[in-house]
Amino acid sequence: MTATPIRARSMGTHLTRLDGHEKVTGRATYAAEHGFTLPERPLHAWLVTSTIPRGRVERVDASDALAHRGVVTVVDHTSARRLAKPDDAELAVLQDDAIAFRGQIVAVVLAETIEAAREGARLVRVHQTPADSAPQVVIEDGEPYTPEAANAGHEPDVVQGDVDAALARAAVTVDATYTTPHEFNNPMEPHAVTATWDGDTLTLWDSTQSVHGVAAVLGRALGLARGKTRVLAPYVGGGFGSKGLPHAPEMAAALAAFAADGRPVQLAVTRQQMFALTGYRTQTESRVRLGAEPDGRLVAITHDALSQTSRYKEFVEQTATAARMMYAADARSTTHRVVPLDVAVPAWMRAPGEMPGMYAHEVAMDELAVACGVDPVDLRVRNEPEVEPETGNPFNERRLVECLQRGADRFGWADRDPEPGSRLVGDWRVGLGMASATYPALFMPGNTARIRALGDQRYAVDIGAVDIGTGARTVLTQIAADALGVEPGRIELSLGDTALPKATVAGGSAGTSSWGTAIVLAAQQLRADHGDDPDAGVESSSTSEGYPDMENLALHSFGAVFVEARVHRWTGEVRVPRMLGVYSVGRVINPTTARSQLLGGLVMGLSGALFEDGYRDPRHGHVVTQDLATYHVASHADVGDLQVEWLDEEDTAATPMGSRGIGEIGIVGTAAAVANATFHATGTRVRALPVTADHFLG
C-alpha cells in the first residue's frame, strides 16, 4: 500500500506549539535532567582528553584523582569494556592506546558530584608519546585525494560537455576562489547523556536527532542483542546536524556506566569539548569558473571543492553538488577533493554541501552580473534550466523565478542603483544584495507509524521520531489529524523513544516528510482495516518505503534571499538591518513553526556570513576559539528586521501532505546575499567568510 494525498484541514493553519508551556516554564526535561527520576542518583562523568594531535597513551595515572574525595572510578583504555564491533573509529572510544587528534577521549572520571568529577579529571595524569612523524593539522600540510563518494553518497566528480572549450569561447568569464572557515553547530543544549545498564540492557536519555539511529549504532558496536538498547529523547535542545549521528561522548557514557556497578551515569559534554567531539563543518575552498554570453547566459560552470577530513574517519562535505542542478549551462564540471588530517572528524552541520557551496556559487553569480552589466535578479532568471541539468529529469514545482520576483518587489529592489558604493547614509555605506537558495526534497524510507483507536474518534499515534525544536510534535499531530479527518485535539502523539516504532533521523530536511508519510499511510491502513468509526483498542501500523514520483522527477525547494548591508566608512563594521527570504517549499503545514524555522535559518546564515570562524591551531590541531565568547554566534543585537514568506503551493509529488522540507533552506544562499550586499555597499569584493570589518579598511 502507498499513501495517497490527504485533504488539508489543520495543515496550513496556525497551531501553537503543543510543548510550548513546558518550554516557557523550563519544565521540559532534556538529556541530563532525568537523574532525579531514577531509583539511584547518577554518578557524574567528566571526560579527560588528549593534548597531542597524534601518538599514543603510555599510561593513565589516576592515583591523585582516585584520592580526591568523591571520585569513584576512572575508566581508561585498559579498563573499558571491549566493543564487539569497533569498526567505526569515532565510536571506538577507549579501545586502544592510539591518539588520533587533540581532544580525543582518553579517560572518563566518575564521581559522586559534578565538582569532584571535574577536579578528578584535572588530577588524572595522562602520559602521552607523540608520534615519530610530525602531525598534519592544517589543510596546507596535506595531500588532497579523490574520495569514493561525498556525504549522502554523491559522486565526487561529475563532468558534462567540454568545459575548457566552452570557457575558452565564452565572452565573459569569472574565475575566483571562495573560502569558508570551520563552523560549529553549537546547539544551546550541550551534547549530554544519562546512561544506565540493567543486566545486558542499556538505557540512554540522549540529546539526539535520532533515537533509533543511536540505538542501532551503539547496540551493534557493543554487541547487544536487538531490542536491548533503549534510547529516549523527550526534548532535545537543538542539534543542526551535530546530534544526527552518535558521537564519541555517547559511547563514553555507555562504557562508563558499564563500569559504574549498576549506578546510572550522567555526562554533559562541556561547551569547549564540543568543538572536538561532536562534529563541525569543515573549512571549504571552492574554485568557481563561470563562462557566459554577453547577456549573462551561462555556457560553462565549474565548481572544484576542497575540504578537510580526518585521517581516522572520512567525512566529505558535498560542497559542489548544488552547482549540478542550479542553473542551465551546456558544459559543467564539479569535483570534490579532501585532505586527511590529524584532527577531529567533521560531520553534518545544517545544509552540509549547500551552505558553503551555494555561498561560493552565488557570490560568483554576483561577480558575473557585474561583469556582464546585468541585474543580479535578471541574471538568475536568464539561467533557468528547463530540466534538471544533472539528470535530465523534469522539475516539479521549480518556482525560483517567482521567489526572485516576489522578493525583489517586496524588498524594493527596483530602486537599487547598480553602481557599487553609490549610497552613503551618515557614516554608513549602504548596499543591497541577493542570492538564490535551494535544497533537495529528500525522503527517507523505512519509517513505521502505529495508530490505535481510543474510541470517540480519539487516536494515539506512535512514531519514534524526535522533535529537536523544529515543531515535529505539533506538525505531526496536525498531519495525523488531517489523515484521520479529526481535530488535532483528538490526537495523542508520542515520539522520542525507541519503544515506539522505527523512525529515521531529524535531518536532511526530511523528518516531517518521511515521518508524516508513514503517519498518513498508517491512518489510511487503519481506515482500510477498521473503518471510519473504529472500536477502542484496534490499531494498525504501516511502514512507508517510498512515495510515488520521486524517481523520475527532480524535487527541490527554492528560495531567494535579499539583504541590506551597511558598512561603516571609517571602521568597516558591518550591520544587516534588513533581510527577506521568499521560499517555495511545498505546503507549509504550520505557518507559525515554519516561519520560525525559516527565520532561524536566515539568522544562522547571517551568523555564518559575519561572525563564525573556528580557528585551528597550526601546531596542535585543536580549535582555539572553543567557546561562545571567541566563537561568536549571532545574538539579539546582530539581527535586524527579518522577514520570510512563502509561495502558496502543495507538492503532492513530494509527499501526501503536499509539503517538502524546510529545516535547512533558510541557511542556504544567505551568506552570499550578505556578502553581495557588502560588495554593493562598498565596491570591495570579499571572497572569504566571515565578512569581517578588516576587509573594508585600507
Place this chain on the structure above:
Amino acid sequence: MDSTVTLTVDGTSHEVDVDTRTTLLDALRERLGVHTVKKGCDHGQCGSCTVLLDDRRHLTCLALAVAHDGATITTADGLGEGDDLHPVQQAFLNHDGYQCGYCTPGQVCSAVGMLEEVKQGHPSHVTDDLKADVDLDGDPDDSGMVDDEITERMSGNLCRCGAYRGIVDAIREAAGLEPRQDDARVEQEARP
C-alpha cells in the same frame, strides 16, 4: 569543604549542602533537582542559566552557592501565578519566541528582569541620552537597526535556533508597545 546554605527557589525554601566549589547553577540542578534553569556553557557566555536572584536577572553559572546563603531565586517556572503563565511567557507562546526551548527559561527570566530595569530607568549601551527617560521604543540608531534598545539589553541570551524575531515581538507585547509595522499582518497570516 561543605557548607549548608538556605535558598528559596520559586517560593519553596531549601536547605542544601554544597561544596564550596558548587555554583548556584549546579546547586539548583544537581543538588535540588531544579532543572527549570539550564546550563548552556557554564561560562557566562550564553545566558541559558539566567534566573531572577533577589529580583535582579543573574547568571547562576557565575555565582557560587556559598556566596548566596539566604537568597531568593525565581526561575522561569516560578514567574507565573499558580498554573497561569507570566505575561512574558504567554507572549513567548503567542509569538513563537522559541524553538528547541533550551535557552527559553533564561530568555524569559532575562526579559522579565530587563523590563524591570527599564522601568527603574537604567540606561543601556545604546541609550543616547543618559539623562532622559528610558524608552524601549526609541528611534532606530544610525546603523538603521530597529528595536535596538530591546536587542541590546537581551544580547546576553543566545538562541541558536534564531528565535530572536519572535522574542522581540513577545517582549514588545509584554511591554505594551505597538506591534512592529508588519507584525499584525504576520499574526493575521499566521492565525486564519
